[in-house]
Amino acid sequence: MHKKLKSLSVFFPLYNEESNVIPLVEKALEEIPHLANEYEIILINDGSTDATLKIALEIAEKNERIKVVSQENRGYGGALKTGFYTAKYEWVFYSDGDLQFELGEIQKLIEHTEENDLIIGYRKSRAEGFKRELITWLLKIWNKVFFDFPGFIKDTDCAFKLIKKEVLNKVMPLQSNGGLISTELLLKAYNSGFKFAQVPVTHKKRLYGNSTGDSLAVIKKAVKETVQLLNLFPKRKKFLMLNFAWFVVLLLLFPVALSINYMQNDEYTHYRMVAQFLNLDFTLDPYLGSTTHELVESLIGKIILCRITFLTLLLHCLKFVSVLCLGFFLPG
Numbered sequence: 001m002h003k004k005l006k007s008l009s010v011f012f013p014l015y016n017e018e019s020n021v022i023p024l025v026e027k028a029l030e031e032i033p034h035l036a037n038e039y040e041i042i043l044i045n046d047g048s049t050d051a052t053l054k055i056a057l058e059i060a061e062k063n064e065r066i067k068v069v070s071q072e073n074r075g076y077g078g079a080l081k082t083g084f085y086t087a088k089y090e091w092v093f094y095s096d097g098d099l100q101f102e103l104g105e106i107q108k109l110i111e112h113t114e115e116n117d118l119i120i121g122y123r124k125s126r127a128e129g130f131k132r133e134l135i136t137w138l139l140k141i142w143n144k145v146f147f148d149f150p151g152f153i154k155d156t157d158c159a160f161k162l163i164k165k166e167v168l169n170k171v172m173p174l175q176s177n178g179g180l181i182s183t184e185l186l187l188k189a190y191n192s193g194f195k196f197a198q199v200p201v202t203h204k205k206r207l208y209g210n211s212t213g214d215s216l217a218v219i220k221k222a223v224k225e226t227v228q229l230l231n232l233f234p235k236r237k238k239f240l241m242l243n244f245a246w247f248v249v250l251l252l253l254f255p256v257a258l259s260i261n262y263m264q265n266d267e268y269t270h271y272r273m274v275a276q277f278l279n280l281d282f283t284l285d286p287y288l289g290s291t292t293h294e295l296v297e298s299l300i301g302k303i304i305l306c307r308i309t310f311l312t313l314l315l316h317c318l319k320f321v322s323v324l325c326l327g328f329f330l331p332g
């Protein structure tokens with residue numbers, strides 16, 4: 001016997017989705033009535049320039065459970081925020097209006113509502129292929145570096161989330177109007193101690209309309225929003241600024257260290273080693289040796305160990321980069 005919710009608000013952000021609205025609502029009406037005793041379906045028109053609004057209003061006129069909210073174009077985050085405010089029931093579900101997700105899978109999320117406050121989908125694989133898969137990974141690293149984002153969250157911006165209205169009340173107001181909205185929402189919910197469950201979901205290719213999720217404008221906006229969002233986390237901002245300042249100091253010291261090392265070696269040895277190294281010509285130099293083993297040994301001996309200043313600086317730089325990158329792999 002499947003679990004059924006007492007009440008559920010479902011909303012979809014729509015931006016120029018005129019070909020998707022009808023199949024979307026048909027599919028939603030097929031699934032949602034089985035999932036909750038009380039429900040509403042909200043269509044958020046985010047300043048579409050095509051017939052999305054007209055079609056949505058026509059549909060809503062025929063069914064009182066369907067509502068339309070229309071606004072000037074504010075971006076993906078702006079559309080989600082409107083949905084979060086408008087949704088009135090105990091649980092709130094949202095997905096994209098382009099039918100890339102399988103609405104039948106909401107049931108899988110509902111099964112986890114007993115012990116959790118947010119049940120979020122993660123895409124087993126992304127329908128658009130490698131480029132978007134890469135963007136998901138980059139976003140993960142980005143979030144970890146800038147916000148120390150919880151590493152257990154597999155797919156931050158997967159548009160298939162079921163959230164308690166109580167969580168939304170707690171985390172709002174949200175600041176982001178673009179792609180960083182999911183980062184902000186999940187981070188605030190996590191920091192407030194709400195419980196998460198994650199469920200694998202199917203991701204399909206768009207049948208109609210065009211995706212703008214990886215456009216340059218969207219990415220630029222996300223970078224801007226990261227800086228703005230950091231203002232909400234002053235401790236993290238201070239940590240990042242200190243690290244960055246240290247990194248700049250090391251970079252400035254770098255040429256100084258190089259010239260000290262240069263002075264420690266005679267000019268002839270220096271040039272000969274560089275020239276040979278660039279020519280990948282190791283065998284001619286009796287000092288560098290002819291076998292790989294000898295080569296490695298003499299490189300360590302001559303280039304690294306002699307140049308302690310250089311090495312120290314290099315280690316500091318590596319430390320800085322690895323603190324940022326390693327943070328990504330550490331739990332929490």
Ligand SMILES: Nc1nc2c(ncn2[C@@H]2O[C@H](COP(=O)(O)OP(=O)(O)O)[C@@H](O)[C@H]2O)c(=O)[nH]1
Nearest residue numbers: 013014015046075076079096097098211212213
């Ligand atoms: N790109 C974009 N999408 C919006 C906007 N407002 C609402 N959306 C909706 O956000 C969802 C995701 O957009 P999409 O371009 O498919 O992104 P992708 O799935 O990441 O490629 C769709 O349902 C859009 O209709 C907006 O201003 N820009």
Ligand SMILES: [Mg+2]
Nearest residue numbers: 096098100211
């Ligand atoms: Mg899409």
